[in-house]
Structures are given as C-alpha cells and as structure tokens.
Amino acid sequence: MQKIVIVGGNRLTGRVKIAGAKNATLPVMAATILAPGISVITNVPRLRDVITMKLMLETLGAKVAFEQGVLTLDTTDCGPHEAPYDLVRTMRASVYVLGPLLARFRRARVSLPGGCAWGPRPVDLHIKAMEALGARVSIDHGYIVAEADELKGANLHFDVSSVGATGNAMMAACLAKGKTVISNAACEPEIDALARFLNKMGARISGMGTQVVEIEGVESLRPAESAVIPDRIEAGTFMAAAAITKGTVRIANCNPAHLSSVISKLSEAGAQIMQDGSELVVSAAARPGAVNVTTAPYPGFPTDMQAQMMALACTAQGTSLFVENIYSDRFTHVPELRRMNADITVEGNVATVNGLDRLSGAQVMATDLRASAALILAGLVAEGMTEVSRIYHIDRGYEAIEKKLSQLGAEIWREED
Ligand code: EPZ
Numbered sequence: 456m457q458k459i460v461i462v463g464g465n466r467l468t469g470r471v472k473i474a475g476a477k478n479a480t481l482p483v484m485a486a487t488i489l490a491p492g493i494s495v496i497t498n499v500p501r502l503r504d505v506i507t508m509k510l511m512l513e514t515l516g517a518k519v520a521f522e523q524g525v526l527t528l529d530t531t532d533c534g535p536h537e538a539p540y541d542l543v544r545t546m547r548a549s550v551y552v553l554g555p556l557l558a559r560f561r562r563a564r565v566s567l568p569g570g571c572a573w574g575p576r577p578v579d580l581h582i583k584a585m586e587a588l589g590a591r592v593s594i595d596h597g598y599i600v601a602e603a604d605e606l607k608g609a610n611l612h613f614d615v616s617s618v619g620a621t622g623n624a625m626m627a628a629c630l631a632k633g634k635t636v637i638s639n640a641a642c643e644p645e646i647d648a649l650a651r652f653l654n655k656m657g658a659r660i661s662g663m664g665t666q667v668v669e670i671e672g673v674e675s676l677r678p679a680e681s682a683v684i685p686d687r688i689e690a691g692t693f694m695a696a697a698a699i700t701k702g703t704v705r706i707a708n709c710n711p712a713h714l715s716s717v718i719s720k721l722s723e724a725g726a727q728i729m730q731d732g733s734e735l736v737v738s739a740a741a742r743p744g745a746v747n748v749t750t751a752p753y754p755g756f757p758t759d760m761q762a763q764m765m766a767l768a769c770t771a772q773g774t775s776l777f778v779e780n781i782y783s784d785r786f787t788h789v790p791e792l793r794r795m796n797a798d799i800t801v802e803g804n805v806a807t808v809n810g811l812d813r814l815s816g817a818q819v820m821a822t823d824l825r826a827s828a829a830l831i832l833a834g835l836v837a838e839g840m841t842e843v844s845r846i847y848h849i850d851r852g853y854e855a856i857e858k859k860l861s862q863l864g865a866e867i868w869r870e871e872d
Contacts, residue, residue, distance in 0.1 A: 745773030
C-alpha cells in the first residue's frame with residue numbers, strides 16, 4: 456500500500472488544471488451499453504474508478520480502449536451477463552449498468568453494492584424506478600435480478616433526491632414505450648450531462664438539470680461522442696487548498712457555474728475569489744473565518760465537499776457548524792482530524808468545529824475518497840509531517856493529487872507505506 460507524506464507550512468501559488476468529472480464519466484460509460492456500436496468519450500480523468508467501470512463493461516462484453524484521456528467503447532457484443540460482486544463491491548457506481556442492461560436486453564443481473572465507510576447506501580430507489588417502468592425485480596443471493604417483457608413509460612417520484620437513481624431511471628426510460636416523468640429528479644450537473652449525452656444518442660429528454668425530467672421513449676439509440684464536464688469537486692478541493700494555505704491559486708478548466716455554493720461559502724470564510732472565464736483565482740491572506748455548512752442536493756452545498764470544508768474550518772477563527780443531510784454519519788474524517796489536534800465534536804449529523812491557529816502533523820488513515828482529501832488539506836498547514844495511509848481511496852477520484860499540489864508549491868510526495 457502507498458501513503459502520501461506532507462510537510463506543512465507552504466503557501467500554494469500557481470495554476471492547476473482541473474480534470475474531467477469522475478461522477479460524470481461513470482454514468483456516460485454505462486450509457487454506451489444502450490446502443491450497439493462505438494462511442495467515444497473525451498476529457499476522461501485517469502482514475503481508479505474509471506478503470507473499474509472499464510473492467511465492468513468488458514465483463515459485460517464491451518471492448519474498451521482508454522488512451523490519453525480518450526475512451527473508445529465498442530458495445531456491439533455486450534450481453535446481459537452478470538455485473539459481478541467483486542467489481543460492484545469496489546465501486547457503488549457499477550449499479551449504473553442496471554438501467555442500460557434492462558433497457559437493451561430486457562434483463563439484468565447486477566450485484567447489490569456493499570455498504571461504504573459511512574453507513575449503508577441502499578439502492579431501493581433504483582429498484583423502485585425499474586419496477587415502475589414495468590420490470591419484475593427480485594434479490595437473489597445478493598444480486599438484483601430484473602426482467603421485463605417490455606418497458607413502459609411511467610410517472611416516477613423519488614422521495615429522496617438521488618443522483619444514481621435519477622441516472623438509472625433516465626437511461627432505462629429512453630427505450631421504454633411512451634413518456635416517463637421523473638419528479639424530484641437530481642439536478643446535479645453530472646446528471647444534466649448524462650441527459651445531454653443520451654440526447655446525442657437519439658433520446659428525447661427535456662427538463663434536465665431541473666427537478667422534473669421528461670423522457671419520450673424511442674425505438675433505439677445510436678453511439679455518440681461526449682466530452683466530460685470539469686470535475687467541480689476536484690476544483691472545490693483545490694479552492695479549499697488555496698484558502699487553507701493562505702495562497703493564490705488559479706483554477707483552470709473548471710466551470711464556475713457549477714461551483715456557486717462553494718464560491719459563496721469560501722468567500723464567507725474570507726477567501727477572495729475572482730472569475731476569469733473558465734478559470735477561478737482563489738486567494739486568502741489571513742486565517743479563514745468560521746462558517747456554517749449544511750449539505751444539500753445540488754445546487755446546495757455538496758456533501759462531497761463537506762470533509763474538505765471541515766479541514767478549513769479546523770484552522771478558522773471561531774466555531775463552525777457542519778450539518779450533513781445527505782448521508783448518515785459521513786464524518787469518518789473527524790477522528791483522523793482529531794489526531795492532528797483538531798477540536799471537533801459530533802452529535803448525530805452535526806459536527807461542531809472550534810478553529811485553532813495550529814494543527815499538528817500526524818500519521819492518519821484515509822477512510823474514503825473525500826475524507827482523504829480533507830486529511831491532505833489539513834496536512835498542508837499542519838505543523839510538521841503528516842502521513843496519510845491507504846491512499847488508494849484518493850486515487851479513486853483525484854488524478855495525481857500530490858503532483859498537482861507539489862506543482863503549486865506544497866512539500867508533498869507519495870511513497871510505499
Ligand atoms: C452520487 O452517489 C455520487 N457518486 C456521490 O459522490 C455523492 O456523494 C452522491 O451522489 C450525493 O451527491 C457518483 O456520482 C458516482 P445518491 P449516489 O443516490 O448516486 C440515499 C464521491 O465522493 N439513497 O444521490 O450513490 C443515499 O443513501 C461520491 O464522488 C437511497 O436511500 O448518491 C443517500 O443518503 C461519494 N436509496 C442519498 O440518497 C437509493 O436507492 C443520496 O444518494 C439511492 C440513494
């Protein structure tokens with residue numbers, strides 16, 4: 456296993472290029488199953504999760520090439536094979552193949568995802584959507600088994616806004632007979648991008664990016680090309696890195712329109728943020744001010760930025776409150792931050808952070824993707840050396856994060872643990 460080592464104290468300065476969004480890449484890769492032929496996806500980040508989804512599609516019969524940020528996917532020979540447990544358990548997003556397999560082959564056998572570091576992550580809304588579209592769904596030895604004579608358009612309402620379930624329902628509805636209306640649909644940019652890719656394949660989707668999405672079913676779809684949108688969470692992470700180190704960083708290749716809640720919160724914490732086309736310049740001259748963060752579905756403050764924002768709050772002047780509304784107990788970064796002398800108490804889904812003017816470097820352990828990023832951010836300003844172990848978590852969602860931070864002036868490197 457590898458670890459990332461950081462010696463804290465350097466201000467970050469310079470320019471960082473944001474990669475394509477992991478959470479936009481994965482559903483579009485799954486969507487290529489819907490149409491036999493060769494689709495091409497560009498601006499693809501080199502991440503472990505992309506490799507896992509590539510393996511998943513190959514297991515289902517696709518031929519997938521991934522070079523220089525370009526995915527070429529030939530799904531001609533895809534079959535309704537099984538999405539196996541050993542792949543699905545490593546990446547929950549594998550469940551995105553459920554809708555496309557059901558839509559194209561009228562049957563699917565997909566392993567239930569395991570839990571994750573922060574509680575169970577059910578797929579009941581995915582299953583409910585498939586059933587509403589006419590599928591018979593059962594659970595057999597840990598697998599979702601779905602079959603349908605035909606899929607028929609339906610009115611779907613999600614009690615909880617779900618990115619994954621909205622994506623799966625949209626993909627299945629594209630080839631259903633008649634019209635599907637999804638209400639309380641997820642508005643995340645990654646789902647908006649998925650809908651636009653599906654329309655390029657010949658789907659007839661409207662209302663994407665809003666809470667009511669309409670899909671007119673079509674007979675068939677065709678392969679298409681797509682460029683992945685910038686990763687708003689990677690961008691937000693580097694914005695927080697600029698703020699926590701009191702540096703000045705130009706964030707290139709991002710989409711500021713996807714970052715309004717993060718821009719607003721970091722500005723509230725005292726950072727100066729200037730937009731320059733598709734770039735943001737983030738600078739901070741003093742210790743951040745305390746802020747209150749409440750996570751919510753897009754365009755609310757993203758849960759995937761909660762841990763990173765908490766690292767910033769650990770060094771703020773004053774007390775910050777964090778309310779995590781998307782997941783139960785997504786606070787596994789708290790015990791690790793406490794090892795760095797952070798002053799945090801947790802009550803249910805609320806964390807109270809008393810900011811300190813100094814954190815201390817320590818050996819800490821990554822527990823999930825965004826918690827790892829938070830520990831690295833804390834290490835950038837902690838006094839002395841911080842070692843973050845189990846960084847395979849961070850490689851799932853950040854392309855060479857230590858190289859990008861080192862180019863911005865951080866004293867950071869990767870070594871065998
Ligand atoms: C997506 O996960 C993202 N992953 C997550 O990012 C992100 O945290 C999450 O959306 C919320 O924004 C990808 O896009 C690959 P949900 P997803 O369905 O689709 C509950 C990262 O760091 N729920 O929107 O799995 C669920 O338990 C990852 O990149 C059900 O109850 O999330 C959660 O409380 C981490 N039943 C809430 O809904 C269901 O069937 C939101 O989950 C599905 C979800």
